[in-house]
Amino acid sequence: xxxxxYLCNQTLGVYRYIIKRxxxxxxxxxxxxxxxxxxxxxxxxxxxxxxxxxxxxxxxxDRAKLKISSGRYARFTDGCAVAELGDTAVMVTAVSKxxxxxxxxxxxxxxxxxxxxAAGRIPTNFLRRELGPTEYEILVGRMIDRSLRPLFPVGFSxxxxxxxxxxxxxxxxxxDVLSINAASAALAISDIPWNGPIGAVRVGLHNNEVIINxxxxxxxxxxxNLIVTAASQNLVVMLEGSANNVLQQDxxxxxxxxxxxxxxxxxxxxQLQKLCGKIKRTFEIKSLPNEEIIESVRTLSMMRLKEVxxxxxHDKISRDEKIKEIRLDIINKVKESMELMPDxxxxxxxxxxxxxxxxxxLVFDLKTRCDGRSFTDLRPISCEVDLxxxxxxxxxxxxxxxxxxxxxxxxxxxxxxxxxxxxxxxxGLKEKNFFLHYEFxxxxxxxxxxxxxxxxxxxxxxxxxxxxxxxxxxxDFPFTIxxxxxxxxxxxxxxxxxxxxxxLALMDAGVPIICPAAGVxxxxxxxxxxxxTKHLENYCLLTDILGIEDYLGDMDFKLAGTKxxxxxxxxxxxxxGLPLKVVMEAVxxxxxxxxxxxDIMNSVIDKPRVKKSNWxxxxxxxxxxxxxxxxxxxxxxxxxxxxxETGAQISQQEENMYTIFAPNQSAMDEAKDTVDKLLTxxxxxxxxxxxxxxxxxxxxRDVGVMVILHPNMHPALIHNxxxxxxxxxxPSALGLEVGQEIQVKYFGRDPVSGLMxxxxxxxxxxxxxxxxxxx
Numbered sequence: 001x002x003x004x005x006y007l008c009n010q011t012l013g014v015y016r017y018i019i020k021r022x023x024x025x026x027x028x029x030x031x032x033x034x035x036x037x038x039x040x041x042x043x044x045x046x047x048x049x050x051x052x053x054x055x056x057x058x059x060x061x062d063r064a065k066l067k068i069s070s071g072r073y074a075r076f077t078d079g080c081a082v083a084e085l086g087d088t089a090v091m092v093t094a095v096s097k098x099x100x101x102x103x104x105x106x107x108x109x110x111x112x113x114x115x116x117x118a119a120g121r122i123p124t125n126f127l128r129r130e131l132g133p134t135e136y137e138i139l140v141g142r143m144i145d146r147s148l149r150p151l152f153p154v155g156f157s158x159x160x161x162x163x164x165x166x167x168x169x170x171x172x173x174x175x176d177v178l179s180i181n182a183a184s185a186a187l188a189i190s191d192i193p194w195n196g197p198i199g200a201v202r203v204g205l206h207n208n209e210v211i212i213n214x215x216x217x218x219x220x221x222x223x224x225n226l227i228v229t230a231a232s233q234n235l236v237v238m239l240e241g242s243a244n245n246v247l248q249q250d251x252x253x254x255x256x257x258x259x260x261x262x263x264x265x266x267x268x269x270x271q272l273q274k275l276c277g278k279i280k281r282t283f284e285i286k287s288l289p290n291e292e293i294i295e296s297v298r299t300l301s302m303m304r305l306k307e308v309x310x311x312x313x314h315d316k317i318s319r320d321e322k323i324k325e326i327r328l329d330i331i332n333k334v335k336e337s338m339e340l341m342p343d344x345x346x347x348x349x350x351x352x353x354x355x356x357x358x359x360x361x362l363v364f365d366l367k368t369r370c371d372g373r374s375f376t377d378l379r380p381i382s383c384e385v386d387l388x389x390x391x392x393x394x395x396x397x398x399x400x401x402x403x404x405x406x407x408x409x410x411x412x413x414x415x416x417x418x419x420x421x422x423x424x425x426x427x428g429l430k431e432k433n434f435f436l437h438y439e440f441x442x443x444x445x446x447x448x449x450x451x452x453x454x455x456x457x458x459x460x461x462x463x464x465x466x467x468x469x470x471x472x473x474x475x476d477f478p479f480t481i482x483x484x485x486x487x488x489x490x491x492x493x494x495x496x497x498x499x500x501x502x503x504l505a506l507m508d509a510g511v512p513i514i515c516p517a518a519g520v521x522x523x524x525x526x527x528x529x530x531x532x533t534k535h536l537e538n539y540c541l542l543t544d545i546l547g548i549e550d551y552l553g554d555m556d557f558k559l560a561g562t563k564x565x566x567x568x569x570x571x572x573x574x575x576x577g578l579p580l581k582v583v584m585e586a587v588x589x590x591x592x593x594x595x596x597x598x599d600i601m602n603s604v605i606d607k608p609r610v611k612k613s614n615w616x617x618x619x620x621x622x623x624x625x626x627x628x629x630x631x632x633x634x635x636x637x638x639x640x641x642x643x644x645e646t647g648a649q650i651s652q653q654e655e656n657m658y659t660i661f662a663p664n665q666s667a668m669d670e671a672k673d674t675v676d677k678l679l680t681x682x683x684x685x686x687x688x689x690x691x692x693x694x695x696x697x698x699x700x701r702d703v704g705v706m707v708i709l710h711p712n713m714h715p716a717l718i719h720n721x722x723x724x725x726x727x728x729x730x731p732s733a734l735g736l737e738v739g740q741e742i743q744v745k746y747f748g749r750d751p752v753s754g755l756m757x758x759x760x761x762x763x764x765x766x767x768x769x770x771x772x773x774x775x
Contacts, residue, residue: 054275056268060212060261064173068185068268070276079190081272083182085213087170092182096160096192098283106152110162112141112179118166135459136419140164140176142460147180147229147238148187151195151576155285160192172215177202177227185269191278195576198237199265200229203258205243205250210257224251226569228258232266235577242467245514245565248591252584259580289350293334297350301330305358312372316401316491316547317446319370327351356552360525363540371400371546376589378520378544378596383500383604385508392614393509397501399544401491406501408509410479410616412649412661417480434473434481438462438498444490461495465519467568468499468560472513473506478618478659481511492547493521499560499568504601510609517567518597519560521545522586523553528575541586543593559590563598566591617668621650621658621675630678631658638678646671685710687746687756692763695744697736705731707744707758716756718744725761 055069067084074080079094099107113130114137116123123129133141144162152160164179180200188197204214204222214222226241236259243251289297308314308322331347363369373379379400387394393408416433438461442449454462465485473481483505485498496519503517523545527538542549550556554575560568571583623631631650632638639650648662648671660675662668687693687709695707698715704723706715720728728734736742747757 054272056272056275058264058268060264063213066178066181066213066265066268068181068272070185070189070272077186077190078192079186079188079278081182081185081189082167083178083185085178086173087168088173088175088178089167090175090178090182091165091167092179092186093163093165094160094183094186094190094192096158096190098158106149106157106160108145108149108152108160108162110141110145110148110164110183112137112144112164112176113166115166119169119171135463138456138459139463140179142456143176143227143238143240144180144183146240146572147198147200148183148194148196150237150573151198151231153193153195156193156283158192158283162186172217173213174202174216174219177213180227180229181265181269184265185272188269188273189277191281193280193283196231197266197269197273198229198231199262199269200227200238201258201261201265202227203241203254205246205254208250210254212257212261224254226251226254226258228255228262230259230262230266231577232263232270233577234259234263234580236571236580236583237573237577239569239571239583242470242568243561243566244471245562245567247565248587251566251569252587255583255587256580289346289353292338293346294350294353296334296337297330297347298354300333301326301351301354302358305355306362309359309362309370310366312370314370319548323355359548359552360527363525363542364527364538369542369546370548375540376543376593378593381597381600383504383601385504385605390614392612392616393505393507393511395501395504395508397497397504398489399493399497399500400546401489402494402497403487403489404494404497404501405486405488406498406505407484408505408511409482409484410509410511411482412616412618412651413478413480413659414649414651414661415480415482433475433477433479434466434470434483436462436466436469436483436485436498436502438465438495439484439486440490440494441486444487444494461498464495464558464568464570465498465502465560468496468519469502469506469513469517469567471567472503472515472517472562474512474514477511479616479661481506481509490547492545492550493519493558495519496521496558496560500597500601504605507605507608510611510615512608515562515564516598516601516606517560517562518594518601519558519568520590520593520597521550522555522557522559522590522593523549524555524557524578524582524586525549526554526575528554539582541582541589543589555586557586557590559587559594561591561594563595614664617662617665619660619668619672620653621660622656623658623679625656627679628656631675633678642671642674646674650675689746689748692743692745694741695758697738697740697742700731700736700738702730705736707742709744709746709756716758718758718760722759722761725764 053069053071055067058066060066064086068081070081073082073091074093077093077095080091082089082091113133115130125131144164148162162183164183166175169175177200180198184197184199187194202213203224203226204211204219205224206218206222211218211222219225223244224241224246226239226243228236229238230236236255239255304326305323308319308326314322327348330351331344334347335344359370368374382398384396385394387396391407392410395406397404397406413433416431417435418431438458440458440461441451462485469483483502485502487494499517499519503513506513507516521544523542525540525542542553545553545556554573555578556572558570559566643649646662647667648660650658650660650671653659660668660671662671693709695709697705697707699706701717704717704719706717708715720731723731723736724734742760743763744758744760745762747759749756
């Protein structure tokens with residue numbers, strides 16, 4: 001139902017006051033100025049619009065349409081939206097509740113869960129149900145968080161939860177980008193304060209042609225897998241992707257194309273918001289310290305902070321200690337000097353505001369950073385390789401006060417990382433023969449913590465570093481590569497240091513990478529208006545940022561690649577979007593910096609080693625079909641025995657092709673000798689039913705004797721009841737001994753157990769053709 005009420009200028013304010021006082025939270029009020037100078041007020045009832053299913057569509061050229069709908073599912077939530085692309089559908093819900101303790105931090109939680117039922121599968125774990133979040137789910141959740149967080153208004157600190165539920169997966173269109181768009185729509189139509197919407201697309205690149213939202217098949221041959229999130233007015237909010245050494249100009253072209261397509265999605269969500277959106281709720285902004293406290297803190301701390309921020313001899317620890325000392329002193333002095341004693345939290349917040357402003361002002365005024373570098377300078381870099389002989393590959397990369405120790409371990413192809421069925425369906429990868437594990441212990445930042453499983457941050461940094469190196473590692477390498485990166489010291493950009501250290505370790509291990517790779521982080525300082533980030537006039541890009549520049553800055557832009565092109569990117573933008581111009585400049589600055597880093601790395605090692613003495617060995621072995629049984633043995637017992645005796649692993653790759661992996665050459669030689677003996681040994685003779693054979697006793701048991709009919713045959717049991725016509729309780733009653741030869745009659749094999757049926761007693765009553773001992 002829609003009511004149009006025409007109001008003059010005088011009554012407009014009165015009507016707005018009535019709406020505010022009556023708390024009409026379940027209506028959407030739109031005031032539009034008419035041609036006669038009055039205002040048309042449109043009242044959209046929540047019960048007839050928000051609960052009523054509404055949908056919008058976004059068309060892409062020659063691609064599947066993106067459909068976003070709301071009002072059908074989960075209507076108790078603050079906002080719910082369903083996004084569909086092809087036959088893949090994702091539902092996202094948004095709920096926000098006030099906190100008792102108001103803080104400046106936004107407690108946003110994004111839960112992305114893959115449902116096996118959405119793909120028509122059943123989980124293969126013991127409980128046959130979804131368990132804890134997988135690494136892929138955590139990474140997608142982080143990506144959604146980074147896309148949404150910058151657009152929440154400053155001061156909003158309600159508990160907010162975004163839950164992503166996969167409704168269906170068609171195996172063609174990935175649900176991760178759909179989830180970002182559905183989350184954007186859910187927040188836009190809800191009453192949760194949020195300055196969206198945003199749109200997200202995946203961008204591929206094949207034969208220098210940009211592909212928007214490529215299918216899984218198209219992505220498998222694409223040189224680029226880039227996710228672009230952008231707000232209206234072409235503002236970039238988030239970038240995440242990997243590339244196959246894509247050239248800089250092609251990469252920039254893909255970003256531009258992605259941002260352009262995002263604008264269509266933003267417009268569609270705007271339309272959905274008009275159809276069924278709620279009025280945004282008011283919220284209590286955490287009260288900032290009053291001007292008197294801020295001015296008092298500024299007066300007392302300005303000169304001391306400037307002295308710290310311009311003392312280029314400070315390192316991370318000494319600078320932090322000095323600022324901590326100033327903070328405690330200022331809090332005490334301000335509380336003593338003011339008549340109405342302020343609380344410690346207000347003074348502490350005022351100190352944070354003042355110190356951040358002074359830090360940024362100094363950078364703009366002096367054109368010099370707090371460690372004395374210019375905007376484009378790199379920190380001092382040193383590299384070492386081949387640190388410990390038993391390791392297949394090792395490297396230590398030091399950049400400023402960021403230190404990373406990387407190791408490479410090579411193992412058989414059977415050790416490759418297997419993915420769960422749903423991840424296979426959504427990502428297209430069944431297994432990975434190259435993976436990177438990133439570790440960030442608490443001592444890296446002089447803290448105390450508990451060791452345990454990898455946390456969300458460690459998984460995210462490791463995945464980014466892996467993307468930066470995956471493009472240079474050969475896909476047909478005969479071993480599985482595990483690269484570990486342990487951060488020993490951290491003062492900014494440890495994930496990009498892992499790319500540099502990982503590249504050095506791979507070359508030290510002799511892995512034939514295409515070319516060295518490196519990574520660098522670019523920071524940003526701006527004097528932006530909260531309501532307008534499109535027109536940034538005063539800003540500066542910082543190459544190879546410190547931890548304090550990341551914390552007090554507006555962007556953490558990480559880029560990895562080779563001298564030729566780009567292999568990975570991740571942009572965390574802390575303000576509500578960046579113009580394309582700034583993003584392009586950041587890409588250019590990062591590409592220049594990574595080339596300089598590679599030059600330094602090349603002075604230590606510039607190409608993979610030929611082969612290290614401790615390398616494992618891998619060879620292919622072709623086995624004819626008729627000899628396959630000899631190699632395997634019953635139940636694969638021969639392969640297990642070779643593994644236990646020599647340490648070599650034999651695995652089947654194709655129908656007649658096997659791979660032998662050994663930890664060293666001596667183990668390989670021993671394994672090959674064993675295989676040769678198995679293949680050249682004589683086969684068991686075919687026994688004739690009812691024939692008489694000469695058998696050799698190899699063991700005396702209480703129940704009978706164990707005999708062999710042929711050297712290649714397994715021992716068979718002759719029970720006491722079949723040894724003689726008279727009943728005996730032990731074979732010794734007949735004078736039988738080990739090594740003695742006796743004659744037995746063969747009656748085939750037991751149909752249940754498959755064991756040979758032999759008898760000696762029947763020879764005392766019936767005759768038969770004697771067949772002598774087999775040779």
